[in-house]
Amino acid sequence: MKTLPAWNAPLRDWQRRALAAVQAHASxxxxxxxxxxxxxxxxxxxxxxxxxxxxxxxxxLVVCPTNHLRTQWSEAAGRTGLQLDPALSxxxxxxxxxxxxxxxxxxxxxxxxxxxxRACKARRTLVILDELHHAGDGRNWGKALRSAFEPAAFxxxxxxxxxxxxxxPIPFVRYEQGESRADFAYGYTExxxxxxxxxxxxxxxxGELTWLSDGREHTATFEDGLTFDRQRExxxxxxxxxxxxxxxxxxxxxxxxxxxxxxxxxxGGLIVSMDQEHARRVADLxxxxxxxxxxxxxxxxxxASRTIETFSGHAKQQWLVAVNMVSxxxxxxxxxxxxxxxxxxxxxxxxxxxxxxxxxxxxxxxxQRAWLYLPKDPVLVHYARQIKAERDHVLEEIxxxxxxxxxxxxxxxxxxxxxxxAVARMDALIGEEExxxxxxxxxxxxxxxSLHEQKQDLRDLHRLLVGAVARKSGIDHRRLNAELIAxxxxxxxxxxxxxxxxxxxxxxxxxxxxxDGKR
Numbered sequence: 001m002k003t004l005p006a007w008n009a010p011l012r013d014w015q016r017r018a019l020a021a022v023q024a025h026a027s028x029x030x031x032x033x034x035x036x037x038x039x040x041x042x043x044x045x046x047x048x049x050x051x052x053x054x055x056x057x058x059x060x061l062v063v064c065p066t067n068h069l070r071t072q073w074s075e076a077a078g079r080t081g082l083q084l085d086p087a088l089s090x091x092x093x094x095x096x097x098x099x100x101x102x103x104x105x106x107x108x109x110x111x112x113x114x115x116x117x118r119a120c121k122a123r124r125t126l127v128i129l130d131e132l133h134h135a136g137d138g139r140n141w142g143k144a145l146r147s148a149f150e151p152a153a154f155x156x157x158x159x160x161x162x163x164x165x166x167x168x169p170i171p172f173v174r175y176e177q178g179e180s181r182a183d184f185a186y187g188y189t190e191x192x193x194x195x196x197x198x199x200x201x202x203x204x205x206x207g208e209l210t211w212l213s214d215g216r217e218h219t220a221t222f223e224d225g226l227t228f229d230r231q232r233e234x235x236x237x238x239x240x241x242x243x244x245x246x247x248x249x250x251x252x253x254x255x256x257x258x259x260x261x262x263x264x265x266x267x268g269g270l271i272v273s274m275d276q277e278h279a280r281r282v283a284d285l286x287x288x289x290x291x292x293x294x295x296x297x298x299x300x301x302x303x304a305s306r307t308i309e310t311f312s313g314h315a316k317q318q319w320l321v322a323v324n325m326v327s328x329x330x331x332x333x334x335x336x337x338x339x340x341x342x343x344x345x346x347x348x349x350x351x352x353x354x355x356x357x358x359x360x361x362x363x364x365x366x367x368q369r370a371w372l373y374l375p376k377d378p379v380l381v382h383y384a385r386q387i388k389a390e391r392d393h394v395l396e397e398i399x400x401x402x403x404x405x406x407x408x409x410x411x412x413x414x415x416x417x418x419x420x421x422a423v424a425r426m427d428a429l430i431g432e433e434e435x436x437x438x439x440x441x442x443x444x445x446x447x448x449x450s451l452h453e454q455k456q457d458l459r460d461l462h463r464l465l466v467g468a469v470a471r472k473s474g475i476d477h478r479r480l481n482a483e484l485i486a487x488x489x490x491x492x493x494x495x496x497x498x499x500x501x502x503x504x505x506x507x508x509x510x511x512x513x514x515x516d517g518k519r
Contacts, residue, residue: 014190031180049081063104063127239278255371267335283296338370347383
């Protein structure tokens with residue numbers, strides 16, 4: 001193994017405190033949760049440096065979700081003197097002797113857990129598990145990871161957000177009432193206070209939306225109460241219609257143009273899309289609106305990692321359109337403006353997207369605000385308000401040609417869902433208050449949303465989710481509510497905000513993965 005030079009990269013206060021917590025930690029597993037963009041990578045590399053220089057380990061293995069992140073980890077490590085092989089394959093038992101270790105993916109480990117188990121037994125290995133909740137993506141991944149890394153000298157687990165067990169607890173993680181419990185946590189509130197993260201504003205957009213589903217036409221705005229399934233169709237309609245998405249992108253581009261002229265000449269924008277075809281259609285729309293070509297990064301493109309890397313350092317390129325390539329871990333500090341153009345409605349995904357915009361940069365005027373443009377979908381607005389609250393602690397024949405969707409589709413069968421029309425209308429700026437003066441902020445604080453209003457928002461979302469889960473699972477409302485009472489300790493009308501949020505987390509899990517009645 002190569003000689004390891006002395007550590008000389010500066011640490012933030014939270015990173016120093018987290019390192020001390022690792023040094024004092026008694027068990028072989030340590031979960032560190034730090035808000036996206038806070039600097040988890042440097043912290044983890046500092047821990048690795050400590051282990052390797054003091055003999056706690058002689059080898060470092062980083063496990064991450066994607067191949068793109070393998071390269072990113074290797075480059076970040078190299079800047080600190082740690083040399084990691086990002087191209088290690090399962091055809092070879094270990095990296096070359098002139099490396100300090102390697103970077104692999106979860107999928108790679110789970111295809112050959114015994115290979116990694118033997119390597120950990122042969123040489124004392126420190127394992128860094130980056131965003132370990134991805135181990136829940138495969139049914140047997142948890143078992144494979146436990147087998148592979150049980151012999152490791154130490155396991156450092158990193159996450160940007162809390163995650164749940166989903167009835168299959170992820171290995172090496174401590175849970176309380178089904179939710180992961182960190183050994184060290186550093187939140188968005190603290191990160192803004194410390195000047196580590198930017199405050200973010202959420203412009204939300206209304207609209208008149210029309211679509212076909214179940215053989216009939218539906219028309220609604222985002223203010224209208226709908227069943228959960230119709231709610232998702234409404235959101236998808238907005239994202240598939242140029243008449244809705246076009247004005248939103250135009251407004252976002254105007255904001256980006258202002259930033260590039262007045263604050264940050266290399267400021268960039270990101271649009272997160274629903275799927276790969278949607279991303280390409282959206283990129284075409286961006287080109288027609290802005291007159292400049294957008295970069296596209298989709299996971300089935302072998303050049304996607306290179307596209308992201310090029311965009312990161314190409315100051316003249318303004319927009320990147322992507323699907324899942326940038327949901328987490330990808331570091332593009334110049335991103336300042338985004339459009340949430342996907343119908344993914346989980347809180348973890350939403351927060352991961354937010355995390356792409358909040359990394360502070362040197363040499364850019366404060367407060368370095370970021371903007372994420374949203375449909376005024378009640379679930380998304382709920383997440384945005386939660387983040388704002390955290391910040392506020394510091395602060396065809398049927399269709400005329402002009403109504404075709406972004407794909408140009410016009411064919412319809414009897415019960416097919418088809419988006420018809422959508423017109424965007426700017427509605428609100430969630431989180432704009434922090435741009436005001438101190439006196440205005442004090443007034444805004446007095447006019448903050450009351451507890452009753454907060455609970456009403458939560459109960460409305462809860463009601464939609466109960467209906468969706470009941471229809472999907474075939475379980476009646478009474479049984480679902482009894483189970484929710486048993487798990488949270490309260491009826492919905494007597495629940496605290498914390499209990500309501502726990503109910504919503506459970507219901508979201510059941511909506512996505514099915515209800516099985518297990519505790």
